Amino acid sequence: xxxxxxxxxxxxxxxxxxxxxxxxxxxxxxxxxxxxxxxxxxxxxxxxxxxxxxxxxxxxxxxxxxxxx
Numbered sequence: 001x002x003x004x005x006x007x008x009x010x011x012x013x014x015x016x017x018x019x020x021x022x023x024x025x026x027x028x029x030x031x032x033x034x035x036x037x038x039x040x041x042x043x044x045x046x047x048x049x050x051x052x053x054x055x056x057x058x059x060x061x062x063x064x065x066x067x068x069x
Contacts, residue, residue, distance in 0.1 A: 051058070
């Protein structure tokens with residue numbers, strides 16, 4: 001894309017400043033849409049996921065967490 005911009009204008013007419021500004025603005029727009037998409041996906045996730053452990057695994061984990069045992 002920048003190659004097309006450079007072909008359209010002479011090298012003396014445009015400096016690195018406007019091209020850098022264009023790149024930064026494009027990155028800001030892409031970042032905005034990325035954050036918007038990610039927050040939408042996070043809102044669709046359930047607050048808690050179901051516990052997929054078996055009752056034996058849960059009992060074993062509870063014994064590990066119990067400081068009295």
